[in-house]
Amino acid sequence: MQIMGAGKPATIYDVAARAGVSKSLVSLVLQRSPRVSQQRRDAVLKAIQELDYRPSTAAVSLAGTRSRTIGVVLDDFRNQWFVDLLTGLREALQDQGHRLVVADRFLNTGLDVSPVEGFLSMRVEGIVIAGEPDTDLAIPASMPVVVAGGRATLPRADTVANDDRAGGVMAAAHLLALGHTSLGFIGASSAASDERRTGFSAGVDGKAEVATVVLPGEPTEGAGSRALAQLLDAHPGVTAVFAANDVMALGALSELAERGLRVPEDVSVIGYDDTPLAATRYVGLTSIDDRSVEIGRGAGERLLARIADPGLAATEVLVEPRLVARRTTAAR
Amino acid sequence: MQIMGAGKPATIYDVAARAGVSKSLVSLVLQRSPRVSQQRRDAVLKAIQELDYRPSTAAVSLAGTRSRTIGVVLDDFRNQWFVDLLTGLREALQDQGHRLVVADRFLNTGLDVSPVEGFLSMRVEGIVIAGEPDTDLAIPASMPVVVAGGRATLPRADTVANDDRAGGVMAAAHLLALGHTSLGFIGASSAASDERRTGFSAGVDGKAEVATVVLPGEPTEGAGSRALAQLLDAHPGVTAVFAANDVMALGALSELAERGLRVPEDVSVIGYDDTPLAATRYVGLTSIDDRSVEIGRGAGERLLARIADPGLAATEVLVEPRLVARRTTAAR
DNA sequence: TTGTAGGCGTTATCAA
DNA sequence: TTGATAACGCCTACAA
Numbered sequence: 001m002q003i004m005g006a007g008k009p010a011t012i013y014d015v016a017a018r019a020g021v022s023k024s025l026v027s028l029v030l031q032r033s034p035r036v037s038q039q040r041r042d043a044v045l046k047a048i049q050e051l052d053y054r055p056s057t058a059a060v061s062l063a064g065t066r067s068r069t070i071g072v073v074l075d076d077f078r079n080q081w082f083v084d085l086l087t088g089l090r091e092a093l094q095d096q097g098h099r100l101v102v103a104d105r106f107l108n109t110g111l112d113v114s115p116v117e118g119f120l121s122m123r124v125e126g127i128v129i130a131g132e133p134d135t136d137l138a139i140p141a142s143m144p145v146v147v148a149g150g151r152a153t154l155p156r157a158d159t160v161a162n163d164d165r166a167g168g169v170m171a172a173a174h175l176l177a178l179g180h181t182s183l184g185f186i187g188a189s190s191a192a193s194d195e196r197r198t199g200f201s202a203g204v205d206g207k208a209e210v211a212t213v214v215l216p217g218e219p220t221e222g223a224g225s226r227a228l229a230q231l232l233d234a235h236p237g238v239t240a241v242f243a244a245n246d247v248m249a250l251g252a253l254s255e256l257a258e259r260g261l262r263v264p265e266d267v268s269v270i271g272y273d274d275t276p277l278a279a280t281r282y283v284g285l286t287s288i289d290d291r292s293v294e295i296g297r298g299a300g301e302r303l304l305a306r307i308a309d310p311g312l313a314a315t316e317v318l319v320e321p322r323l324v325a326r327r328t329t330a331a332r
Numbered sequence: 333m334q335i336m337g338a339g340k341p342a343t344i345y346d347v348a349a350r351a352g353v354s355k356s357l358v359s360l361v362l363q364r365s366p367r368v369s370q371q372r373r374d375a376v377l378k379a380i381q382e383l384d385y386r387p388s389t390a391a392v393s394l395a396g397t398r399s400r401t402i403g404v405v406l407d408d409f410r411n412q413w414f415v416d417l418l419t420g421l422r423e424a425l426q427d428q429g430h431r432l433v434v435a436d437r438f439l440n441t442g443l444d445v446s447p448v449e450g451f452l453s454m455r456v457e458g459i460v461i462a463g464e465p466d467t468d469l470a471i472p473a474s475m476p477v478v479v480a481g482g483r484a485t486l487p488r489a490d491t492v493a494n495d496d497r498a499g500g501v502m503a504a505a506h507l508l509a510l511g512h513t514s515l516g517f518i519g520a521s522s523a524a525s526d527e528r529r530t531g532f533s534a535g536v537d538g539k540a541e542v543a544t545v546v547l548p549g550e551p552t553e554g555a556g557s558r559a560l561a562q563l564l565d566a567h568p569g570v571t572a573v574f575a576a577n578d579v580m581a582l583g584a585l586s587e588l589a590e591r592g593l594r595v596p597e598d599v600s601v602i603g604y605d606d607t608p609l610a611a612t613r614y615v616g617l618t619s620i621d622d623r624s625v626e627i628g629r630g631a632g633e634r635l636l637a638r639i640a641d642p643g644l645a646a647t648e649v650l651v652e653p654r655l656v657a658r659r660t661t662a663a664r
Numbered sequence: 665t666t667g668t669a670g671g672c673g674t675t676a677t678c679a680a
Numbered sequence: 681t682t683g684a685t686a687a688c689g690c691c692t693a694c695a696a
Binding site: 353354355356357360367368369372391393394395396397 | 665666667668671672673674
């Protein structure tokens with residue numbers, strides 16, 4: 001890390017003076033206008049270099065017509081899936097010259113009531129809601145919004161999300177292909193969990209028995225353990241379990257270990273979300289990858305379209321998930 | 333999520349007109365100035381409410397003397413430790429009215445060469461570098477900087493970091509107290525790893541044998557597995573292993589499982605960082621908590637001090653870590 | 665306690 | 681192709 005000398009940041013005036021041109025000319029160069037003579041352009045760029053000039057974003061967005069900024073509302077920094085989502089968003093938005101500003105529910109509480117408040121103050125051009133939107137987010141109707149990875153519960157917002165039902169079907173197909181005939185599903189109370197279960201049932205399509213335990217509340221590791229316990233107590237013959245998400249799957253793994261059941265020899269386990277946790281060699285959990293990168297990219301593209309044409313009708317895009325087989329599932 | 337009607341955002345002029353006062357008066361109310369009559373204040377607040385007015389951050393930071401914004405440079409969003417760090421930073425900074433803007437190395441590349449570039453454009457008042465600072469970050473000497481959770485390699489920056497050596501001592505004390513007499517250390521090539529090893533050796537203080545394997549390169553799960561393999565091959569009698577971090581510890585757990593060695597019955601394992609992974613019931617890894625929240629709070633406080641008095645000498649604060657015993661360590 | 669006027673660093677509109 | 685000059689929305693003396 002280097003430290004460079006500097007007092008007060010240089011302004012466009014300083015650059016203009018040093019290059020011997022008007023401030024307008026500097027502005028044109030900054031905007032890559034083609035109608036600037038090569039000579040002047042070079043002089044300006046040289047001055048910019050020498051002064052270590054950097055346009056003030058505040059002044060730019062105040063004077064300009066657009067802020068070129070997109071706000072991303074994360075439900076919680078702890079949910080790692082946002083990392084991939086951001087990657088996709090970057091691909092779609094950043095390359096178009098948009099700056100991304102991320103905030104989770106708590107990042108600037110105190111200053112702003114909600115992260116959205118802050119974004120509105122920044123005059124962002126659009127907002128991406130990552131995950132299930134809070135019901136009390138007050139967003140102006142004129143603000144382009146897209147919900148990424150959750151069901152939109154608001155009128156004029158696009159949705160780009162994982163096809164949970166298709167994922168459920170994939171889980172079923174995987175376990176059936178491995179020869180399992182007595183299956184289990186464990187889930188929690190959420191729309192995603194429901195969809196995944198529905199898909200799973202549809203995928204099994206009567207070709208195997210399916211025992212189901214859906215616990216009320218959050219999909220925690222503990223819930224996973226309890227759900228699995230209930231499942232096995234009621235249906236000892238189950239040889240493969242589909243958990244609504246990786247966290248619950250982890251809880252299931254704990255419970256299985258505690259019962260002295262081996263994975264995958266005695267019981268196969270498959271999760272959902274393909275979290276970093278599942279991908280570790282130690283856990284090696286077979287899981288359904290919800291393809292967050294694609295969701296991010298899709299959300300970004302959709303947001304751009306909506307910014308360009310705010311009158312667009314709300315659409316809902318489902319991204320096809322992908323099964324990642326690891327060592328927790330095996331043939332019967 | 334609600335959608336509220338709105339066209340163009342209201343300005344301070346709109347508020348002033350509606351409340352029947354001057355723009356200055358509105359500004360005073362916004363800044364919570366005490367010398368405004370209750371009557372006018374109420375009128376202004378009412379107008380603000382009705383117009384859904386929200387000050388433009390761009391205009392505020394342009395007109396004001398300070399931006400009230402702090403930039404946080406994360407090395408990588410995937411390193412979960414930043415979550416706690418942010419919590420601490422929020423406590424220290426946000427409550428003082430500072431807005432936090434976070435960016436990882438890639439967030440706005442393309443627009444800006446480095447996240448720091450973007451922060452400089454935003455005229456942030458200070459920068460927090462989370463983790464080991466990149467050697468090529470160009471930061472003006474006049475910018476207050478504090479490195480949180482890494483060794484500062486730059487002159488005028490404060491450092492607030494975990495006391496890795498103390499953590500190593502704790503690991504040693506823990507294992508000695510459990511009666512282990514043949515210990516192992518596995519690490520990678522990093523300053524933190526070195527410090528932890530040094531502390532570990534010092535903590536053991538000749539009261540037990542210590543076999544060491546330090547692999548060059550990144551501290552990955554694979555490296556952890558390989559390091560443990562080497563360790564056990566050379567020293568089969570080792571009954572407890574201290575890994576320089578949780579990720580390597582996880583690799584060690586894999587390798588132990590593959591060798592049919594039980595944890596903690598045959599071998600105890602202790603990691604470092606107390607990552608969410610370690611805290612899961614399934615993994616249950618004994619680890620050293622580096623107390624990121626405290627590091628964040630300390631860094632925030634230090635940054636405030638430096639902003640208030642830029643001439644301050646650089647200081648280095650070490651935060652005492654804490655051992656979290658879980659199920660991967662047991663008495664010999 | 666309240667209002668007036670100038671300025672913050674850009675972009676945008678017109679002329680030249 | 682360039683250069684004045686007016687916004688942009690707010691803060692901050694300075695006046696009243």
